[in-house]
Amino acid sequence: RLLRGLGVAAVSSDRLIHSRGFERLAEQELKALSEPARAALNAYCRGVNSYLSAYADRLPLEYALLGFKPALWRPVDSLAIGKYLTYELDESWKLDELRWRAITKVGDRLAADLFKDDSAVSLWSPKVSPLALVPQPLVSLGLSESLSRLPSLAPFRHTAKTRGSTAFMLAPALSQSGHALMAADKHSSCSLPCEWFLCALKSKGRHIAGASLPGIPGIFFGRNDDVCWSSSLLRADVQDLFVEHFVGEHTNRYKSGKGDLEAVELREPIAVRFGNSVEHRLTTTKHGPVLLQDKESAVVLSWTGFDTSRPLIESIYRLNQCRSQDDLRQAFSTWGAAPQLFVYGDKQGNIGAQAAGLIPVRTANGQGTTMSEGWSGKGDWSGYLADSLLPSQFILSSSALSGAELCVAAGQKLNTKQLIGHQWTAPYRANRVYLALPKAKSGNKFSLSDCSALQSDEFNMLSRLVADELKSATEKTRSIDEQQQQALALMSTWDGQLRGNSSTASVFESLSVTLARRLVEPKLGKELTRDYLERWPLWSTFVESFLREKPMEWLPPDERTFDTFMITSFAKANTRLKLFFQTDKVADWQWQRIHQVLFQHPLSTHIPWLAGLFNQAGPGLGGDSDTVDACDVSVSSISGAFRCQSAPVARLLIDMGDSEKFYANIAPGQSGHLFSAHRGDQVTPWAKGDALPMAFSDARIQQQGN
Numbered sequence: 001r002l003l004r005g006l007g008v009a010a011v012s013s014d015r016l017i018h019s020r021g022f023e024r025l026a027e028q029e030l031k032a033l034s035e036p037a038r039a040a041l042n043a044y045c046r047g048v049n050s051y052l053s054a055y056a057d058r059l060p061l062e063y064a065l066l067g068f069k070p071a072l073w074r075p076v077d078s079l080a081i082g083k084y085l086t087y088e089l090d091e092s093w094k095l096d097e098l099r100w101r102a103i104t105k106v107g108d109r110l111a112a113d114l115f116k117d118d119s120a121v122s123l124w125s126p127k128v129s130p131l132a133l134v135p136q137p138l139v140s141l142g143l144s145e146s147l148s149r150l151p152s153l154a155p156f157r158h159t160a161k162t163r164g165s166t167a168f169m170l171a172p173a174l175s176q177s178g179h180a181l182m183a184a185d186k187h188s189s190c191s192l193p194c195e196w197f198l199c200a201l202k203s204k205g206r207h208i209a210g211a212s213l214p215g216i217p218g219i220f221f222g223r224n225d226d227v228c229w230s231s232s233l234l235r236a237d238v239q240d241l242f243v244e245h246f247v248g249e250h251t252n253r254y255k256s257g258k259g260d261l262e263a264v265e266l267r268e269p270i271a272v273r274f275g276n277s278v279e280h281r282l283t284t285t286k287h288g289p290v291l292l293q294d295k296e297s298a299v300v301l302s303w304t305g306f307d308t309s310r311p312l313i314e315s316i317y318r319l320n321q322c323r324s325q326d327d328l329r330q331a332f333s334t335w336g337a338a339p340q341l342f343v344y345g346d347k348q349g350n351i352g353a354q355a356a357g358l359i360p361v362r363t364a365n366g367q368g369t370t371m372s373e374g375w376s377g378k379g380d381w382s383g384y385l386a387d388s389l390l391p392s393q394f395i396l397s398s399s400a401l402s403g404a405e406l407c408v409a410a411g412q413k414l415n416t417k418q419l420i421g422h423q424w425t426a427p428y429r430a431n432r433v434y435l436a437l438p439k440a441k442s443g444n445k446f447s448l449s450d451c452s453a454l455q456s457d458e459f460n461m462l463s464r465l466v467a468d469e470l471k472s473a474t475e476k477t478r479s480i481d482e483q484q485q486q487a488l489a490l491m492s493t494w495d496g497q498l499r500g501n502s503s504t505a506s507v508f509e510s511l512s513v514t515l516a517r518r519l520v521e522p523k524l525g526k527e528l529t530r531d532y533l534e535r536w537p538l539w540s541t542f543v544e545s546f547l548r549e550k551p552m553e554w555l556p557p558d559e560r561t562f563d564t565f566m567i568t569s570f571a572k573a574n575t576r577l578k579l580f581f582q583t584d585k586v587a588d589w590q591w592q593r594i595h596q597v598l599f600q601h602p603l604s605t606h607i608p609w610l611a612g613l614f615n616q617a618g619p620g621l622g623g624d625s626d627t628v629d630a631c632d633v634s635v636s637s638i639s640g641a642f643r644c645q646s647a648p649v650a651r652l653l654i655d656m657g658d659s660e661k662f663y664a665n666i667a668p669g670q671s672g673h674l675f676s677a678h679r680g681d682q683v684t685p686w687a688k689g690d691a692l693p694m695a696f697s698d699a700r701i702q703q704q705g706n
Contacts, residue, residue: 026079029311037317044217048073081215082312089338093239164630167230171405172349179657180345183451184230185648192599193672196650218316231340232409237421238304242287242374257377304358310336332356341409349397353407355390428461428626456689457628463496473566486586500592500622510573592620663691
């Protein structure tokens with residue numbers, strides 16, 4: 001509804017939202033809610049509307065600037081928000097389209113190198129065979145180019161990669177307190193207001209606290225008196241693109257393996273502020289809605305989110321009622337939103353991990369990695385993986401110390417016989433947690449402060465490999481200048497920590513991106529290389545594979561040897577930094593000066609002149625996409641800056657043995673109101689990794705209430 005307040009500028013975004021049918025799906029989910037969940041949702045809506053009525057004359061400044069008043073909140077609005085957020089996390093079809101473009105450009109063999117996921121392994125996933133890409137389908141080049149230029153579906157949010165959520169549970173055997181410990185964060189866009197907010201709820205028979213999302217009732221991750229839980233995106237492939245062949249340009253009949261079928265057509269009006277309504281036409285085949293159509297060809301989207309049997313709000317409601325690990329596992333089995341890898345623990349010291357969500361089963365050994373021929377039947381969905389086949393781990397509190405008393409969720413590749421996906425995040429964050437915890441101080445015992453330190457860890461696991469290969473290459477030549485010698489000396493003694501005040505971190509990041517770009521750009525071209533580095537979550541593992549295996553076919557045309565390639569890449573990387581910092585003095589190239597964050601207000605995306613009023617500049621940060629403190633790095637900036645666009649903006653620390661030991665923070669702060677003192681008051685402790693006390697115990701609630 002707010003889209004209409006922006007007028008004709010938002011029509012294209014509104015068309016996209018209508019084509020996914022979030023409101024239609026929400027209306028179906030409303031019917032699927034249990035009576036208790038429906039009652040809770042209705043109560044939530046009454047609360048929102050009570051506030052709107054009481055403060056109708058004191059709405060935030062944004063409403064006054066738009067001349068817009070919010071309508072009464074409906075249950076279907078909360079359900080539609082859930083679908084919208086699920087789609088944002090599930091948007092893997094863009095990776096399918098990216099693979100297709102790469103295959104078209106360089107062929108199957110080289111594309112397999114770029115998109116292989118076998119190097120993305122953690123301690124929980126043995127090495128598997130390289131990804132076999134599906135042969136490209138017959139689709140017009142013009143249609144593919146149009147598909148790659150589809151606008152973002154997030155018109156009100158600063159869209160960025162959602163790669164870095166991390167959660168880990170420690171069993172009592174590894175805990176100084178003798179109870180289960182949980183450390184968790186949620187990786188989201190650096191927006192203002194923050195996507196998350198911290199909340200404590202207490203009523204008769206219910207006591208729960210943690211992080212929630214505006215518009216959706218309940219706690220998404222946190223604890224109650226008996227259990228705690230959090231999750232990381234499973235990175236499952238739950239969206240596929242199909243190419244349909246229509247029988248003629250002006251017909252709804254399309255080909256299938258069982259003869260021609262009739263597509264369903266829906267026409268909906270889109271209201272436009274200060275303009276005439278426009279009609280939106282939506283065509284749907286058996287595979288899903290048409291995204292784009294060109295003459296007789298059309299690209300169609302299949303998505304598990306079109307299934308309305310597992311409403312997100314139902315799952316959240318059930319999670320909030322859990323009293324034991326059995327309750328939690330039953331609640332996970334109802335999860336129908338973006339698939340997650342949950343970690344959880346209880347007051348008795350049992351901990352576990354459970355993958356949850358709808359994962360499609362594809363026919364004819366379909367991989368779902370590129371566009372499939374809709375008329376062939378290959379790759380069609382035959383159903384979903386049974387919950388019993390999804391990866392899980394359970395550790396009883398009574399288990400003897402065996403070195404496996406921890407559960408980690410960091411988007412890593414999981415060990416499973418079933419196809420889940422191909423777009424895992426790089427394994428470095430998960431490996432860092434796995435390797436750090438068994439080496440805990442105090443006789444392998446971790447405190448909550450140790451967990452907090454690990455949450456803020458900025459060690460990059462590729463640092464030593466990059467430094468060693470660079471040193472080996474430069475030892476064979478004397479043709480490096482004084483400035484390069486300074487940078488090389490720093491690299492040789494570097495501990496691999498991407499601290500904000502580290503100049504070596506800047507050298508490493510610039511070199512890593514330069515290596516990737518010089519390897520890929522001669523094959524893919526500038527535009528496709530930019531998309532690859534920004535969107536493919538495993539590009540750093542491609543660089544690692546190259547440094548370890550040194551395949552000649554990936555060297556740029558102007559390079560003859562691996563060593564000269566490393567040296568010239570080092571020179572180019574340092575030149576970029578010298579131009580940005582305007583100095584040859586390497587010690588002044590501090591990472592935090594180019595790795596800065598801007599908390600962006602959603603309206604500034606469509607109304608740029610509001611940026612100066614509503615956006616808020618944040619501090620310079622350490623870390624990168626592959627550190628546990630996953631403050632991502634934009635690698636396509638022309639200015640030379642490596643800006644942070646998404647980060648672990650919400651963090652929790654929980655000791656299940658003590659309700660006082662509950663800490664949290666969000667960035668930039670709890671409030672989004674322009675003149676609120678709490679609009680950005682948590683930025684500094686968040687950037688430093690200093691967790692703040694969370695109101696959960698009666699004493700803490702009373703203290704913070706005063």
